[in-house]
Amino acid sequence: MVQDLEKRIKETGLQIYQLIEGDAPSVFKKEFWSGKIMDWCMRNEAFKVEMFRFVDVFPSLSSSVSVAKHIQEYFCRPEQDFPSSLQWGLKLVSPNSLVAKVATKAISDNITGMARQFIVGEDARDALPVLKKLRKEGFAFTADLLGEAVVSETEADEFYQRYIDLFDTLAKEQSKWKPLGNSNSDLDWGFSPKINVSIKPSAMYSQMNARAFDYSVEAALKRLRPIFRKAKQIGAAVLLDMEHTGLKNLTLAMFKKLLEEPEFQDYEQAGIVIQAYLKDSEQDLRELIDWARVRERRITIRLVKGAYWDQEVILARQQNWEIPVFTNKYETDANYEKLARILLENHQYVSFACASHNIRSISYVWEVAKELGVPNGRLEFQILYGMAEPVRNALRKVGLPLRLYAPIGQMLPGMAYLVRRLLENTANESFLRQSFAEGAAREQLLRNPLELLAENPTLPEKVYSAPEYGDKGIFTNEPVIDWTIAENRTRFAAALEKVGKELGRKIPLYIGGREVLTAEEIISTNPNQPSQVVGRVAAATLKEAQMAVEVAKQAFPAWRDTPARERAEVLFKAAEVARRQRMELAALQVYEVGKNWSEADADVTEAIDFLEYYGREMIRLAKQRRMGRAPGETSHLFYEPKGVGAVIAPWNFPLAISVGMTAAAIVTGNTVVYKPASLSPITGAKVYEIFQQAGLPAGVLNFLPGPGGAIGDFLVTHPDIAFVTFTGSMEVGLRIIELAARTPEGAMGVKSVVAEMGGKNAIIIDSDADIDEAVVHTLYSAFGFQGQKCSACSRVIVLEENYQKFVDRLVQAAKSINIGPAVNPETYMGAVIDEQAQRKIMGFIEQGKKEGRLLLSRDDVDMPGHYVPLTIFADIRPEHVLAQEEIFGPVLAVIKVKDFTEALQVANSTRYALTGGVFSRSPENIARAKKEFRVGNLYINRGCTGAIVERHPFGGFKMSGVGSKAGGPDYLLQFMVPRTVTENQMRRGFAPPEEEC
Incomplete structure (x- = not known):
């Protein structure tokens, strides 16, 4: 029966082939755009990529000069090996020349005609x-x-x-x-x-x-x-x-x-x-x-x-x-x-x-x-x-x-559809390509796909080139929650309900593994509902701070001498603890710092990534490195920890950054006094509990919440503190650096500071940018988590050619996002962290009204908590306060510029250099941005927030940071000192063979 069906299928297929004898789809005919275009797309993958990218950008180019310029950038670069006939005579001519205008007119007509092959009308x-x-x-x-x-x-x-x-x-x-x-x-x-x-x-x-x-x-x-x-x-x-x-x-x-x-x-x-x-x-x-x-x-x-x-x-x-x-x-x-x-x-x-x-x-x-x-x-x-x-x-x-x-x-909006159609036509496995362009045997094309699958089984996924970490394999990032799966939505809602019932608990200090209670408490509240107490945490005084430093100092020798592999295993166990609790850990942040569901989950996955990555990196760095090859001598370089470190964490990434800084210090063999932010101490307690459940020895990590004014300066200046790791504002960071530089009497070393501070981050919107993408990513970069990220976009620099269209769509999009309590799954933006932040941001908004033109203020939202209206200003100049000062809230300044050169000048005009973004489809401008847009993390055609461990090592320079890249291959080096041991192996003129040295 099956064989009979297969026979009839092939007979019917051959009948259809006979009816199309000698015909071919228009897309494969010789007259389709000068005959050679589609043929080259199918024979040359590099040309195909450039061709389809050019077709994608073409409708946004407003002049023949722009068209000619982009043709030169896509098809006439020196490293390309495209035939001169497919460079349309534009390789050496000026985009303003008559030759360029004639060529671009012909090409424009051809692309328009190509689009009409697939689109029936406007x-x-x-x-x-x-x-x-x-x-x-x-x-x-x-x-x-x-x-x-x-x-x-x-x-x-x-x-x-x-x-x-x-x-x-x-x-x-x-x-x-x-x-x-x-x-x-x-x-x-x-x-x-x-x-x-x-x-x-x-x-x-x-x-x-x-x-x-x-x-x-x-x-x-x-x-x-x-x-x-x-x-x-x-x-x-x-x-x-x-x-x-x-x-x-x-x-x-x-x-x-x-x-x-x-x-x-x-x-x-x-x-x-x-x-x-x-x-x-x-x-x-x-x-x-x-x-x-x-x-x-x-x-x-x-x-x-x-x-x-x-x-x-x-x-x-x-x-x-x-x-x-x-x-x-x-x-x-x-x-x-x-x-x-x-x-x-x-x-x-x-x-x-x-x-x-x-x-x-x-x-x-x-x-x-x-x-x-x-x-x-x-x-x-x-x-x-x-x-x-x-x-x-x-x-x-x-x-x-x-x-x-x-x-x-x-x-213009049809180009995405057109490119998908072209990809289908030119794909190696395209049935139409095989039938009409390559002339594959009809009997082969009519075979049962199950037979073909048996002959061509699915190959295993290729893994990209990545460093191996011995038996730990390669590092892979923890997946964020896939919200399309109903079970995930149900589990997260249940976690919110569970954590909500547990709010209000009292938490002590943990010093040397023991609970320590104090007379004073830090009360953590929900920024979206300030009357809701998330928890109460003991507040350390100088007495407890001194105790914590002393305990950490005593624990240091044993932890320093613990093999690196064992220290790394603690991190791997901690990652497992965090995985088991990931829903509850994220739900807690929804309540304590006002992150929406996705932002909270991403914070947890980043924490897990830090644990997995730094554990592997320590295994890699623990191997002694042979230096030189002189006979009769061995010389090895290796690393050892610095001592006791103070980790001073921020509230905006209360789990991820806290875990990252703490894990880096611990896995390298140091002991830690961990001071969480006073606005997120309950999540800070979870950081301690994760390491405790992972089997970290008592005294290696000490949980010391307390007011910065009371214990912060004490820790930074303490002679037994070997290093300080800080993430926060520029003002506080500079003060820490200044205090740490004053070496106190009795100190055994020069204190080092690893500081990630602020940003005044910009996104440039080029004249040929994909506006669909630019609007969505700029919106998220500026207003995700209420703009309370050091990487958040607070300036969007728009070339005048694209200015009005981009701004109009940005404002309408900003009007449409859902603002409300973070516990609601539809919420895009909620309240800022506390009343002090609310007042400060509102002050910047008033300043913006004096400096620029108010495009949008979302005063239409009626919600409790520390709400600040989502605000967008236009007509801001580079020297204005709104273009220079970090705001740390949902306020965006729009700056118009004439060309890409001016855009880069404006982007680089602040004292910060943390993140930046560029939306452009010009290969030349993208290359310029890579070289001239001087920030620690530059993102091309995507938003400027959301760095991912190992993929995007994170950190800036100028006034944005002192130190290396978090989540990168050299981050752990900041927590260790290098040592070199050289041994002369000559004995009475005799030395071991070289291979034994």
Whole structure:
């Protein structure tokens, strides 16, 4: 039976191939952009990368000079080996020359023509002639609205109105259209509405986030509901498109919830997409079918293979999540056939829209449908407009119901769609490429994908080059929580409830492993609800501080002489402790410092990363290093700890930075007096408890919360303190450095200071920047955790060519973010840390009103706690206070500049040098920024916050820091002193052989 089916599939496939004999899709024809472009994209990966990046940036270039300049940057660099014919004669000419203008005009026309191959019109009216023509040729359509990423509620409203206008425009025309398939009814082929529209769920709500799952679904339904109502009213079909994995479960939820409402329970023209390249697609499909069966209703399912493969794989690898897609093409093809059979077997509940250009897949579906007796009206085929004209023509000739996926939109927002289509066409495994460009054998292309998978099994994932740490393997970052998984959301909510019930506990000092109580207490409160006491902690006086230093001094010799591997093992055990408690550790920060769910979780994962990374680094550094090769002599360099250290931690990363500084000091063999910030002492106590549970000997770590004025100066100046590690403001950091420099009487060494201080960080928005990306990342960099990060963006420097568009979208996006208590999953921004910070930030806002023009102040929020309005100022000059002073709050200054040179000058004009960002698609300007934007951490085309251990070693210079990079390969060296031991091995003219030295 299986063999018989395979025989029929191949016969059908060969029949389709015969119908397309000698034809080829336009994208592979010789006239497609001078004939050589697509051919070179397929033969030269480097050219393909530059080509598609240029196509991506092209619509944002506003002049022929910009186009010519970018062509030179993308295709005419000295290190490239591209043919002169593909440099369009622009390698040696000025971008202002007549030759450049003529060339760029031709190239611009070609790219525009290329876009029109895939996009049917700029708007509904512009698309009507093409849609009418398609219907006359026998093709139905589903209209898809392209657009910029929806970053604000204003833009979501605009997208919603575009959908309504699309329905209205098509509704006026549909009565003029003859039904396809010689139907006796008013429906195409007797079963399908003439109007069919595909909806992007991401356009329905600008703040869509799986973390706030139910909230996001409800917000999206407010716009989706009237769209479905309009479709039902005019007799149209609506299908929810499936985008990237982060939105998949949200899309499924909103689809089901909407159709369960009484108004739509009898609406059977609704559909949704299943992507066969997803590993969990079968589960999703079966759940949808079961859902339809229980409700005795019909839905449409479009089965596709998936268009975001590269993005899904890259994002999963970046987050260390399991890759959600099949990494072998044959697995996807086989899964497509498996899902197709499930759909055809359940045709009484689902109508199947088979979306594929692969003749094998189409033939399989066609033959299985005949085998199962699937009735008319339960199956149609779909192909992308402009992608596979010969295939679509062949399917029309054999009389199959065929629908074209027809994108509508302007060229600029359509570029992302166009690049995805080009990637599909030119991918090595592309069916169209193999069929029409490479002429692969038809019998091979029609083989069962299961056979091909057996011959080409999935290879194990390649691991990037990374240092080995003996039996500990390579270091990998701890994955942040994947909020798309319902269990994770449930567990975090439970952790919040659990920790909330435990608030208010009293915590002692811990000195030498013993509890010490004091008369005074530090009371920690919730910044979003100041009346809520998070906990009470004993406050140390000079007496307890002296005791802690003495205990740490006594514990030092034994800990110093503990083998490095054993010290590292304590860190690895501590990492395990933190993993077991990660939900509760994050939940505590939600209450104590007001971090939202994601920010709190990221703080915990960073703490785990520090423990794992520094443990491995100590194993690496513990190996003695042979110096020189002189015969008769051995010389070895090695490291030993400095002594007792004072770790003075900040409140804004109360776990991660505390753990990082403490772990670095401990694993290198030092003992520590740890003073947590007085605004986050409960989390500080957790730091101590983690190390205690990991088996750290008593006295190595001593927990000493207390007011800085009472014990801070004492620790910094104490003769037995060998080093101070500090993270905090520039003012406090400079005072620590000054005090530590005064060597007290009786000191046994010169005190060292490792200080990470402040920042006045800038993001530059180039004239060719991707505004979708720039707005989202700038917003997060400026207002994530209320701007209370030393790395936060407080200046955005925008080239005048892009200025108004960027600023308008930034402001609208800032108006749309959710502000509220951190315990709510939808909250983007909450209250600042305390009343003193609130007053200080409000003072800067008043200063900003004098210096610049107020663009936005989110005074619309009514919430308790230490709330400061999200504020954006324009017309700020580089010398203004708002452009020079660290604010540490949700205040952003926008600075307009003429060109990239001025942008760099402004970015470098402060006394800080911590982080910076550049959004640009100019290779030349990116290269300049790498060289001239002088900050410790520079980020290109991403936000300037969120450094990740090992991947982004963190730390600045100038007034931003004294020391090396936290989370980097030389950080531990700051906590040790190097020693060299040289031995003369000559004895009476005799020395051991060299290999024994």
